[in-house]
Amino acid sequence: MSDFNLGLVGVGKIVRDQHLPAIAATPNCQLIATADPYASLPDLPAYQDLEAMLDAHPEITTVSICTPTHLRYSQARAALMRGKHVLLEKPPGATLSEVEDLIACAEKQGVSLFAAWHSRFAPGVANAQQWLAERKVQRVEIVWKEDVRVWHPGQAWIWEPGGMGVFDPGINALSIATAILPQPFFLQQARLLVPSNAQTPIAAELSFTDPEGAAIEADFDFRQSGPPTWDMHIDSDGSRLSLTQGGCRLMIDDELIIDAEEREYQGLYARFAELIANGRSEVDVAPLRQVADAFLYGHRETTDAFIE
Amino acid sequence: MSDFNLGLVGVGKIVRDQHLPAIAATPNCQLIATADPYASLPDLPAYQDLEAMLDAHPEITTVSICTPTHLRYSQARAALMRGKHVLLEKPPGATLSEVEDLIACAEKQGVSLFAAWHSRFAPGVANAQQWLAERKVQRVEIVWKEDVRVWHPGQAWIWEPGGMGVFDPGINALSIATAILPQPFFLQQARLLVPSNAQTPIAAELSFTDPEGAAIEADFDFRQSGPPTWDMHIDSDGSRLSLTQGGCRLMIDDELIIDAEEREYQGLYARFAELIANGRSEVDVAPLRQVADAFLYGHRETTDAFIE
Numbered sequence: 009m010s011d012f013n014l015g016l017v018g019v020g021k022i023v024r025d026q027h028l029p030a031i032a033a034t035p036n037c038q039l040i041a042t043a044d045p046y047a048s049l050p051d052l053p054a055y056q057d058l059e060a061m062l063d064a065h066p067e068i069t070t071v072s073i074c075t076p077t078h079l080r081y082s083q084a085r086a087a088l089m090r091g092k093h094v095l096l097e098k099p100p101g102a103t104l105s106e107v108e109d110l111i112a113c114a115e116k117q118g119v120s121l122f123a124a125w126h127s128r129f130a131p132g133v134a135n136a137q138q139w140l141a142e143r144k145v146q147r148v149e150i151v152w153k154e155d156v157r158v159w160h161p162g163q164a165w166i167w168e169p170g171g172m173g174v175f176d177p178g179i180n181a182l183s184i185a186t187a188i189l190p191q192p193f194f195l196q197q198a199r200l201l202v203p204s205n206a207q208t209p210i211a212a213e214l215s216f217t218d219p220e221g222a223a224i225e226a227d228f229d230f231r232q233s234g235p236p237t238w239d240m241h242i243d244s245d246g247s248r249l250s251l252t253q254g255g256c257r258l259m260i261d262d263e264l265i266i267d268a269e270e271r272e273y274q275g276l277y278a279r280f281a282e283l284i285a286n287g288r289s290e291v292d293v294a295p296l297r298q299v300a301d302a303f304l305y306g307h308r309e310t311t312d313a314f315i316e
Numbered sequence: 317m318s319d320f321n322l323g324l325v326g327v328g329k330i331v332r333d334q335h336l337p338a339i340a341a342t343p344n345c346q347l348i349a350t351a352d353p354y355a356s357l358p359d360l361p362a363y364q365d366l367e368a369m370l371d372a373h374p375e376i377t378t379v380s381i382c383t384p385t386h387l388r389y390s391q392a393r394a395a396l397m398r399g400k401h402v403l404l405e406k407p408p409g410a411t412l413s414e415v416e417d418l419i420a421c422a423e424k425q426g427v428s429l430f431a432a433w434h435s436r437f438a439p440g441v442a443n444a445q446q447w448l449a450e451r452k453v454q455r456v457e458i459v460w461k462e463d464v465r466v467w468h469p470g471q472a473w474i475w476e477p478g479g480m481g482v483f484d485p486g487i488n489a490l491s492i493a494t495a496i497l498p499q500p501f502f503l504q505q506a507r508l509l510v511p512s513n514a515q516t517p518i519a520a521e522l523s524f525t526d527p528e529g530a531a532i533e534a535d536f537d538f539r540q541s542g543p544p545t546w547d548m549h550i551d552s553d554g555s556r557l558s559l560t561q562g563g564c565r566l567m568i569d570d571e572l573i574i575d576a577e578e579r580e581y582q583g584l585y586a587r588f589a590e591l592i593a594n595g596r597s598e599v600d601v602a603p604l605r606q607v608a609d610a611f612l613y614g615h616r617e618t619t620d621a622f623i624e
Contacts, residue, residue, distance in 0.1 A: 103613050104412070104609055105500065105503065105605055106503075108500060109500050109527060169506075169612075169613050169615045172612075192413065192416060194413035195413065198477075207616060219393065219417060294413070297416075297608075298413060299612065300609065300612045303608070304412075304480075304611040307477045
């Protein structure tokens with residue numbers, strides 16, 4: 009695996025909690041500097057913005073973009089245009105169309121673009137995908153519920169356009185489902201519950217199907233109290249696969265296959281390093297497309313105002 | 317151009333007004349039968365559904381799908397699976413994800429799939445595209461306004477999820493803009509005005525940009541009284557291109573280049589015949605993706621109830 013020198017754009021909670029330990033555990037990845045107008049990291053050169061960071065450190069070959077969604081496009085494009093490899097935090101953009109442009113830009117520049125879906129690196133996902141690859145699915149039940157006050161304290165942006173509301177965690181479920189189900193699937197009906205003082209849903213009930221008529225139901229809810237539920241159950245030819253605890257635990261027909269600690273971001277940086285080494289990009293827009301479809305085709309109902 | 321035998325699925329207003337005359341004017345296209353549970357055409361075999369039509373007429377090689385949007389996917393897939401070429405009326409699906417599956421299905425079956433955007437066949441569009449191909453665009457102003465009571469009388473579906481509201485005509489403007497502008501563009505901000513008794517917007521103000529920072533503004537409104545406005549003005553390097561009357565009239569710097577009658581569907585069927593003859597598909601999802609982006613990222617405001 010070739011070495012790479014990394015710059016971080018945006019130094020928020022996800023960077024401190026997830027990116028830093030994963031970068032430290034990635035062989036041959038050197039963290040060089042950060043770009044953020046409001047935050048920095050101890051003992052690391054810090055710049056106001058991406059351009060200043062890249063000007064000061066021409067040795068940076070690679071950037072991870074962890075800023076709020078609506079800022080990512082212009083930063084990612086600037087980095088790509090300067091010949092840098094780019095990792096985009098999830099979701100890869102505020103709109104699908106801007107992501108399409110980044111894909112074209114990376115291809116033209118001959119650099120690696122990686123749309124990171126961290127949940128796809130949960131311990132049980134690869135096995136689930138493998139087990140399902142040759143099977144026919146009859147029924148899928150996805151339950152993704154968490155307490156927004158616990159998991160997104162003070163994150164007012166989540167209720168604004170682009171914040172996606174309950175689809176911010178829900179897209180993690182969709183990123184797993186689009187990876188492990190053997191057929192593509194698409195929305196048939198959706199009910200979006202939107203607080204009277206918000207732009208985005210606090211809960212969503214979604215019915216999908218696939219080309220073979222599977223019944224795929226998803227229930228997303230931010231109004232959970234107590235521990236989160238991040239589970240999916242898949243019925244296939246008389247067997248049941250259960251991927252629970254956000255993908256940490258995998259059971260097939262009551263046999264425990266995997267029960268491991270979450271190390272998603274380590275897997276994610278390992279994949280990024282592999283993409284760079286092989287000169288490839290990986291940008292699967294399917295999870296974001298599913299969310300856009302739900303906003304396009306879902307039925308909105310107004311519910312109680314959300315007061316944090 | 318090889319002959320093709322056509323079956324029509326869905327016999328509504330658009331078929332009578334547009335498809336029939338265009339089919340009659342398409343050399344080597346024979347209309348064989350129709351499939352619609354509620355409507356038929358004089359002197360033509362009529363069936364309740366697509367499967368019955370194809371069972372009775374194995375000589376049909378090609379179908380045009382003109383049913384309501386939410387029915388199109390399963391019909392298109394059934395036709396593709398039976399090895400038929402398929403034309404999809406606009407928009408090509410209720411969701412982007414179902415269209416992706418149809419693209420894969422057509423490829424696998426080795427048949428032609430054509431997502432028809434009729435406005436792209438307006439008289440001035442090809443010249444506009446050619447003129448803009450090598451230019452840098454600074455500013456675009458799109459004004460697409462019509463009286464919903466005149467142009468969509470009694471069409472209650474337009475206010476339901478998937479009906480897209482003012483984006484039903486607006487997507488025509490977007491289908492032209494995505495075809496003629498030399499760079500891809502993407503949404504930066506949108507304001508969607510939704511009647512208190514509707515699911516979809518009656519008006520929308522959209523601000524897009526492109527990788528070079530062009531200012532692209534679109535103003536869609538269903539509350540127009542009097543004649544419709546279907547215009548776009550494009551400023552490029554000191555020149556101004558105006559494509560007005562839905563693309564029938566093209567002016568560049570006050571010189572009238574084209575002023576012709578609308579014959580969009582003839583052009584559309586000619587393109588379909590060409591795709592079939594060359595064993596190719598043409599499915600550009602960009603206009604539908606722009607609409608999905610607007611629903612995903614737009615700011616909704618409630619406005620007066622719509623009473624027809």
